[in-house]
Amino acid sequence: MSEENFGFATRAIHVGQEPDPVTGAVIPALSLATTFKQSAAGVHTGFEYSRTGNPTRNGFEKAVASLECAKYGIAFSSGSATTAAIINLLKSGDHVISIDDVYGGTNRFLSRVANTQGIETSFIDISDSELLKSTIKSNTKLIWIETPTNPTMKMVDIEAIVKTVKSINNEIIVVVDNTFMSPYFQNPITFGADICVNSISKYINGHSDVIMGIAVTNNEKINERLHFIQNSVGAIPSPFDCYLANRGVKTLAVRMRQHEKNALAVAKFLEAHPLVEEVYYPGLESHPQHELAKKQMKGFGAMMSIRIKGNLDTSNKFLSSLKIFTLAESLGGVECLCELPCVMTHAAVPPEQRAKLGITDTLIRLSVGIEETEDIINDLDQALKLANEVSNKKRKMNH
Template sequence: AGDDLYGGTYRLFDKVLPRTGGLDFTYADTTDAASVEEALRPETRLLWIETPTNPMLTLSDIAKLSEMAHERGAVVAVDNTFASPYFQNPLALGADIVVHSTTKYMGGHSDVVGGAVATSNEEFHEEVKFYQNAAGAVPGAFDAWIVLRGLKTLAVRMRQHEENALAVAEFLQDHPEVETVHYPGLPGHPQHELAKRQMSGFSGMVSFTLEGGAEAAYAAVQKTRVFHFAESLGGVESLITHPATMTHAAIPREQREARGVTDGLMRLSVGIEDKDDLIADLDGAIRAG
């Protein structure tokens, strides 16, 4: 698995599955094919890729890593939550399994909790379907209806998320109190060219680091009025999150800071509101902090 994982995935892989399922995980920098190749062992059965990652917005080359894993007999699963199926199709790039938190972009309105597993492999489909039935991981009818309703507006929502996120990212990269900005749609992003190859758009997630560190971050989240201070993402409303104390609090400080998740890092789920309102809100909060 990648070493830049969502905190909840890390807890599952590091704390739960080794104990309950006897599984052993090796972590590698999935942005570097050589690192992944070194980490793949003869007994490796699954390569787990999260791209773009939460919250650093780093990308992995799905096609290259899928080919490498398949040569060694491993199955490839991709967490596609940040991109959404509108902007990225991992199955078409060689992955075997795709997972989504339907709570996020697919539902799109912050009113449902759910997940989805997709595959084009009939054998995997039957295995997942059997396990779902046996384990009871079946969504309620109304929850399923909520997600299906969200899918009807997925395309128009994702286009607006992307437009607003790019505007916000461009504003932040020129802000005097912002140290770094992470958004695949910026030409300065180290994997911008990869994003253009394997994604049809750059989605609506942005992260940035404030010059003032933790103190500035804590102050800023108390001052936003359009951005709500909350942990989720992918809804029509804009959210601001402090990963170090929220989504990635379970990851040891040294480990998360090595991946860029410092106390000054903020994560934005950019909604579909007026982009000028979003920019003004962030500017006021950062300067007030």
């Protein structure tokens, strides 16, 4: 059997991770070398200098590309560095269309860094195909999609958007940020996306101890250009981080199954909770794009946002009362994390844009971990009740 015919979990463990041909070590050695011996000037074994290529990094890139159903993988020192490298495919005068509800760091880069390079960005609801068509201009070169979005869990039909964009201009590059779903639950490349990006720091590594990003593609020209940028700019991950991420990716399948099991139970519990106004989770039938989620994804993941009753004080009391959930930015680790987007991950988004997107003082993002399901639910319940008690006391005092 060839590698591409193996199942996901098998590929996660074996692709790019062949035993050492010299020692037979089952786990490939961590290569910390910065330079490599050449048998003659310009004659080498495929490695010259570790910025250009490193055995540990190459193995990891190959593994993730396989999991994303892509031919090529290009890893960077962070998800943001990955974004910057992709935008470096463009030139001054080019136009980008980004989904409006996008990760705050991506919004910040496009609106406050790329614009200084002469690259214009329009933030729109890309799921509206007519709006998308009317926004595409002659200088539009790239479409940036997140699905589900961060933090309101809005979804985009990747295949439909690719068809719309390519029917107007086949040269426009369609990029999909797949961080929330990971390769286990969604593969944008199979729906026609030109580039798929993941923040490795999240589910793929899964242990909250690596900062890294990756772009994968089937397009040879894009791959060559991104490798050139990777080498020229030098925003590469360290071999040790690649080694850790290689370790993490081996358990991605089993972790994602438990993440989703917990998240679905949590979402159903919160949807029925009297102190919760709304739950945004694609696995719920109440999600307006639940049918799209079933069609496009192989599962629903473990990210959700909830809108609780009360105000900013209520949110802060809820967050500070949690025992199992840790109040921290990031997501996708084995542990439960929570955060308040309006003052944390999306603080850089202009207030008027946050208001339009519904990123209010009571919208809380949850990254459901792989702890015991009952413990997670009990933790959320006690924190909601404590937050409500504080809100009620303040209301009575004000009256």
